[in-house]
Amino acid sequence: MNSNSDVTSRTVTALGPQLRRRKSIKHMVGEAESNSGQLRRTLGMWQLTMISVGATMGTGILVILGAAVPIAGPAIWISFVIAGVTALLSAVSYAEMAGMVPVSGSSYSYSYATMGEGIAWICGWCLVLEYAVSVAAVAVGAGEYVNQTLRTFNMELPVSLAGGPAEGGVVNLPALIVVVLATLLLVRGARESAIVNTVVVIIKAGILVFFSIVAFSAFNAGNFEPLLPMGAAGVTAAASSVFFSYIGFDAASTAGEEAKNPKRDLPRAIMLSMLIVTITYVLVAVSAIGAREWTWFVGTEAALVQIVGELTGQPIFVLIFALASVLAIASVVLTVLYGQTRILMSMSRDGLVPAVFGKVSKRTGTPVAGTLITGIVVAITAGFIPLGALADATSIGTLFAFALVGVSVMYLRKRQPQAPRTFRVPLYPITPILGIFACLFLMSQLGWHTWVVFLIWMLVGIVIYLGYGRRRSRLGQLSKQDYIASHVGENQ
Template structure:
């Protein structure tokens, strides 16, 4: 139950073994980092699985997920402006709820970030296949474009995009941020192009049975599409590489969520208006937006443009979420809870090289052999749990350290964090029993790892009695 003092967490910011991280990221880059980590994950990949659950009311499912994310985003914004370090909700939990809870949170973040990158990489492969099919009539062999159990042997395109992101991250944070900025602008442009084309085929009759499965369907779809909001907290993992973290981190988190929600609702409405919701289930492909354009125009060139944009743009999700994964492991390693190799910083490039390579190998393996649907649900439950802890952390820190300087305060306290906890638990309940079983097993493995390694190597544990308490 030992907590790590906030002042010490902040003082250690940027320090790693062999060097320190470099502060290079502006407000624009931080905002686009969060947008890059979020936008595309749900619209390009998960929409086709969510529409059959809710029908045209999938638009309301996006709003439900957005409201859930908003409460947690406000809590993230407060803690990011108070504890501006790389560990995100792991570090916030360490300062407020104790080492064991922080470990479980960090363990869930490993599930959130690593598995979400793997899921997006799988979707990237689907759009790459669609682009090749439209542009050259060439289809990537099923054995090389799908996981075992879905007609494939290994998903090679998913591995390729992970390697691409890894090479960018190893070049440096500034170079990665610049590449992400370009890809985000391209991604938004492609989605606006989709809306422009889809609205030309908009048929109000497609919305006549707006919520065929009622509120239960909307809620189930909300749990599914919450996956598409994972990533708005990416800016919080850049706390030690932001130029003005106390001011910019809260702004970046809230701005990115607003941008992403507006785009999701617009694209979702255009999609279900252009193609009847029952057709989504029949299409049988992750590349659902390309299918919409094919049916709306009867031509291949619009879907070819969309697929090319998705191929480039979804790569930004892989890049930014992999970045967040490495920085959380960096913070956990600095606290002694995972091996020291994860905090070693290259003196020349100022990035954790070994950390990045290890994460890439793990993510690439998952993406190569595991189907998309299982990845999405496993990611959502781990994320919702971590978000709930962040909301609780705001309440605890307001009570225990009201004196701390805060770059942002969640409005309507304590309603905001309490509502955040309630919405997270509500969406967690909407996930299936298999997902809960996987989550429970993941937590048990994490607890075993903590008691076998983390508890004995914790830097706070090696200090004289009393120094580790807040």
């Protein structure tokens, strides 16, 4: 298509119709197959499961547990169950969509195939918030655990290197280094990154099991009385907070074009990762409360490390736990950063973000330029910029994206009921409806300042779409006849 026809086609599609234009699933799968020579299909079900577990299990349980206990009291484990059930209701919808649309765009691509370009852009913009900002927030937690390791040797990072300007320092050096190392590893290749991630996931699962064993050795059932000192409202408020701990289970869905058998393995990996993460979280929460009264957690940083140190009295165990915690953080950074680069790659193919994010290196089989750009931005954010309410807004952006996946499942069940599905949501339509309402409920429990930040983020996204994405959208440039032809064989 020449430049003149580009200009003509861009003026043909009015904003309303363009926002409603859906991308054909057949076309998406065809694009993925045409790019199979660039991205390399090297990931099996085990690696995919470890990507989701690696992106999920980390700083959330290591840091947020201590902050959430004062909100819910001994019933914090119920908060984890509520957040886990909400995530699970969304996970089954992800599993069905991942089997039907085995591409790298996750819920962005699912929304594009069902609700149109406008909602797809909003969803993609939410995923940028979920992935890029949350990975920076996760990396920031590295500073405390690095210091916890150094304290074993009676050393500590200087204040100037342990936190950004908002914490009275100059740069959070551990956070910056973790992001840089993860970026360089991702540039090398998905297979190499998956191997490293699998090893680290096994290590961090091991330390959480170790913590539970140590904590249960000092278990006191009396610590669970009264169960609800802050009332039911405290439990639901904490559930909204600890939902951050479940962010990342959808990371496997971003690997659709690097999976050996995506239609079979993606649904299995998503469900298996949710099972592993939820059981581990509840086990850790129950054992932590059993070991210490809930009031002990007020103002306590790195609570799990402190419990290990107090109960064992052995600095070596503190050292091992702190080091493994740093690895856990690095694993989350690695896998979430991976997901972000693949989502941007999908959006780039559609013309909604610059083409540089979609260029795949023939030598490494990875989007090198996009990975480096994303890594640099995240490293600067983690090292220098105070996240504050922006980090809190990752939960609201994620919940919104999860709700859209439930809507996508219901749309395709109605429009394409006979389409092949390698996984079907059980108890349809009750399950996706419950998932949507659960996400909306947890969103309603978040503070007003979080909503303000989220709305500002959405407004920025709308401005970028109208100023850049709309004019460069490949789907928007199709004539009406070509657009209709691209959906031949699909119910409209």
